[in-house]
Amino acid sequence: MVNLKELAVREDSLCGGHRACTGCGAPIIVRQVLLASKDPVVITSATGCLEVVTTIFPYTAWKVPFLHNAFENSAATCSGIEAAYQSLKRQGKIKADHINFVAFGGDGGTYDIGFQSLSGAMERGHDMLYVCYNNEAYMNTGVQRSSATPMGAATTTAPPGKLRAGKTQFSKNLTEIMVAHGLPYIAQSAVGFWRDLTSKAEKAFNIRGPKFINALQPCQLGWGYDPALTPEMGRLAAETCIWPLYEVENGVYKLNYRPKEKKPVTEFFKPQSRFRHLLRPGNEAVVATIQKEVDRRWEALLKNCEEKIA
Amino acid sequence: MPTLAKTGNEAMAEAMRQINPDVVAAYPITPATEIVMIFSQFVADGLVDTEYVAVESEHSAMSACVGAAAAGCRVMTGTSSQGLQLMSEILPIASALRLPIVMCDVNRALSGPINIHCDHSDTMAVRDFGWLQIFSENAQEAYDNVLQMMRISENKEIQLPGMVTTDGFIISHCMERVETIDDAAAKQYVGAYQPLKSVLDLDNPITLGSLDLQDYYFEHKMPIVEAMQKAKNVILEVGRDFGQKFGREYGLVETYKLDDAEIAMVALGSTCGTARVIIDELRAQGVKVGLLKIRVFRPFPAEAIVAALKNVQAAAIMDRSDMYSDQGGQVFCEIRSALYDADKKPLLANYVYGLGGREICLEDIRRICADTQANAAAGKVKQLIQHYGVRE
Numbered sequence: 001m002v003n004l005k006e007l008a009v010r011e012d013s014l015c016g017g018h019r020a021c022t023g024c025g026a027p028i029i030v031r032q033v034l035l036a037s038k039d040p041v042v043i044t045s046a047t048g049c050l051e052v053v054t055t056i057f058p059y060t061a062w063k064v065p066f067l068h069n070a071f072e073n074s075a076a077t078c079s080g081i082e083a084a085y086q087s088l089k090r091q092g093k094i095k096a097d098h099i100n101f102v103a104f105g106g107d108g109g110t111y112d113i114g115f116q117s118l119s120g121a122m123e124r125g126h127d128m129l130y131v132c133y134n135n136e137a138y139m140n141t142g143v144q145r146s147s148a149t150p151m152g153a154a155t156t157t158a159p160p161g162k163l164r165a166g167k168t169q170f171s172k173n174l175t176e177i178m179v180a181h182g183l184p185y186i187a188q189s190a191v192g193f194w195r196d197l198t199s200k201a202e203k204a205f206n207i208r209g210p211k212f213i214n215a216l217q218p219c220q221l222g223w224g225y226d227p228a229l230t231p232e233m234g235r236l237a238a239e240t241c242i243w244p245l246y247e248v249e250n251g252v253y254k255l256n257y258r259p260k261e262k263k264p265v266t267e268f269f270k271p272q273s274r275f276r277h278l279l280r281p282g283n284e285a286v287v288a289t290i291q292k293e294v295d296r297r298w299e300a301l302l303k304n305c306e307e308k309i310a
Numbered sequence: 311m312p313t314l315a316k317t318g319n320e321a322m323a324e325a326m327r328q329i330n331p332d333v334v335a336a337y338p339i340t341p342a343t344e345i346v347m348i349f350s351q352f353v354a355d356g357l358v359d360t361e362y363v364a365v366e367s368e369h370s371a372m373s374a375c376v377g378a379a380a381a382g383c384r385v386m387t388g389t390s391s392q393g394l395q396l397m398s399e400i401l402p403i404a405s406a407l408r409l410p411i412v413m414c415d416v417n418r419a420l421s422g423p424i425n426i427h428c429d430h431s432d433t434m435a436v437r438d439f440g441w442l443q444i445f446s447e448n449a450q451e452a453y454d455n456v457l458q459m460m461r462i463s464e465n466k467e468i469q470l471p472g473m474v475t476t477d478g479f480i481i482s483h484c485m486e487r488v489e490t491i492d493d494a495a496a497k498q499y500v501g502a503y504q505p506l507k508s509v510l511d512l513d514n515p516i517t518l519g520s521l522d523l524q525d526y527y528f529e530h531k532m533p534i535v536e537a538m539q540k541a542k543n544v545i546l547e548v549g550r551d552f553g554q555k556f557g558r559e560y561g562l563v564e565t566y567k568l569d570d571a572e573i574a575m576v577a578l579g580s581t582c583g584t585a586r587v588i589i590d591e592l593r594a595q596g597v598k599v600g601l602l603k604i605r606v607f608r609p610f611p612a613e614a615i616v617a618a619l620k621n622v623q624a625a626a627i628m629d630r631s632d633m634y635s636d637q638g639g640q641v642f643c644e645i646r647s648a649l650y651d652a653d654k655k656p657l658l659a660n661y662v663y664g665l666g667g668r669e670i671c672l673e674d675i676r677r678i679c680a681d682t683q684a685n686a687a688a689g690k691v692k693q694l695i696q697h698y699g700v701r702e
Binding site for chain 1: 332333335359360361363364365366367369370373374375376377378379380381382383385399400403508509510511512515516517518519520521522523525526
């Protein structure tokens with residue numbers, strides 16, 4: 001378990017001065033994940049907010065080796081670096097005993113365009129950690145829907161209108177798809193739970209092989225909330241059981257956070273403009289459909305975690 | 311120097327074994343599959359030190375190659391046609407990051423319609439991505455070119471990725487006599503790789519693949535332009551050195567009976583072999599005909615081509631692909647452009663031929679040479695561009 005005192009004196013791999021928006025959750029995820037590594041790290045990133053805000057030439061916010069290749073290939077690129085390390089190590093051409101290879105991607109670069117690359121790299125079993133900073137839409141290009149976008153959310157390519165109340169599909173459950181890959185470690189975490197995220201990263205770094213963390217990243221621009229509330233948005237997602245915190249280690253599920261009182265989904269919707277239309281009269285049925293699906297997924301998870309279904 | 315019977319694919323795989331790259335990432339595709347199959351066996355038998363990444367697509371193959379090369383490794387791959395197209399998003403990233411990845415590329419027609427046989431449409435489609443391109447006439451050249459490409463790409467002044475091509479099935483699957491080099495001599499020839507940068511250099515962390523906007527992007531493209539210019543000399547030096555060491559010298563272009571020729575055929579790849587037979591035949595009949603083989607397509611050896619064709623009256627430019635621009639094939643357009651400022655230049659006619667593996671036979675070459683003779687005699691070109699061998 002990570003200790004705040006110890007983490008406070010560790011050096012950040014990503015320094016300040018980058019150009020992320022006020023209240024952006026992505027650098028929070030990067031720092032909380034990388035602080036957990038006791039070994040050197042080498043980073044890849046998909047094209048997206050993280051790469052854009054941290055690497056505008058001639059500046060870089062990265063104090064550690066960093067490679068950006070393209071949008072859909074963070075995992076494949078990272079797998080190439082890891083293969084290079086394995087080859088050089090076997091030939092006695094590199095000194096480092098162990099390096100943590102970390103691939104970052106947003107939900108666009110992970111759930112959608114980079115899905116095949118991710119699946120392939122995980123199946124091949126590279127010793128790497130893939131972290132999805134999931135802000136539930138294509139935020140870098142101006143808030144377009146992704147397969148991670150929740151039902152009912154307003155995006156610029158699935159806007160609410162006279163005929164529709166935002167996105168008409170549920171989000172893809174990528175974490176469960178990664179569980180189906182049979183990886184040694186899969187976890188779901190969120191901004192707002194630093195100990196949970198950093199502990200999960202630490203656990204992942206102590207396991208050899210492919211690991212996956214899906215971290216919910218509130219985005220003030222795309223979600224439309226007061227930028228001061230970024231951690232609060234992550235907490236509300238967990239308290240409403242919309243985004244449960246759990247991990248699967250060698251096939252064994254563990255729930256990491258169970259709210260004392262499960263809040264209705266509308267509590268998550270209220271502070272966010274992307275859901276504002278759902279709270280207007282006439283959209284009660286959509287809200288009920290979302291609540292039903294959240295309940296169904298939550299109960300299925302409780303069952304997998306062998307928790308009591310209250 | 312062991313002389314072996316090898317197909318083009320086997321010859322390329324043999325060169326890869328001798329190069330012993332640190333990483334190979336590849337995905338199978340006809341007719342290049344054998345290259346990676348044979349190489350996988352080398353890996354399985356411990357004959358190489360390579361980490362073989364059996365990726366789930368060519369896109370990931372090139373992506374992993376970029377990752378591994380950015381990590382300071384000597385990296386190779388192999389592909390063809392649709393696979394090359396799937397890689398194509400990443401190809402200019404590899405050259406922009408100055409990663410000397412070497413690819414064995416087997417020329418095959420692009421879909422659609424789907425076809426597995428030879429033409430040059432796949433390789434021509436990626437000609438503008440900052441990759442060196444060398445075409446091979448036969449299995450021997452495929453082997454020699456792969457060894458040389460490693461030296462050219464890794465040259466400190468060049469640092470560009472390169473593809474060595476063979477013609478699908480015609481070279482890739484045809485068994486020929488190939489003189490190979492001893493393992494020790496090949497190893498010495500290729501030399502140890504000294505990467506100029508690595509994301510595994512933990513003491514000197516670098517950021518690669520930065521967002522590069524209006525202020526810098528243009529400046530960061532110029533080194534590729536300059537490296538391509540310098541590559542012409544480097545290719546000549548490497549080809550000369552190869553000749554001194556192993557007896558087979560290579561240039562940017564190759565001429566065959568062209569010195570006193572009045573008419574010429576200009577071609578790439580396996581068609582050159584067919585052309586030589588007809589040139590010999592016509593020479594025996596007293597026709598002054600010669601061949602200009604373009605070995606290197608990127609960088610484009612414009613000066614060498616202008617010099618080689620200066621005394622020719624008429625030339626047939628053979629293109630095994632079309633650009634659908636109504637201006638003929640890629641080779642024709644580039645040669646025509648190269649000749650624009652020349653004081654002495656031949657009449658040119660373009661023959662787009664052999665698409666989707668349509669055979670080009672001795673009789674076809676004979677007829678094209680006869681056309682060219684007629685153009686020379688008439689002092690004008692009867693038909694500027696024709697799609698030769700297509701049924702009405």
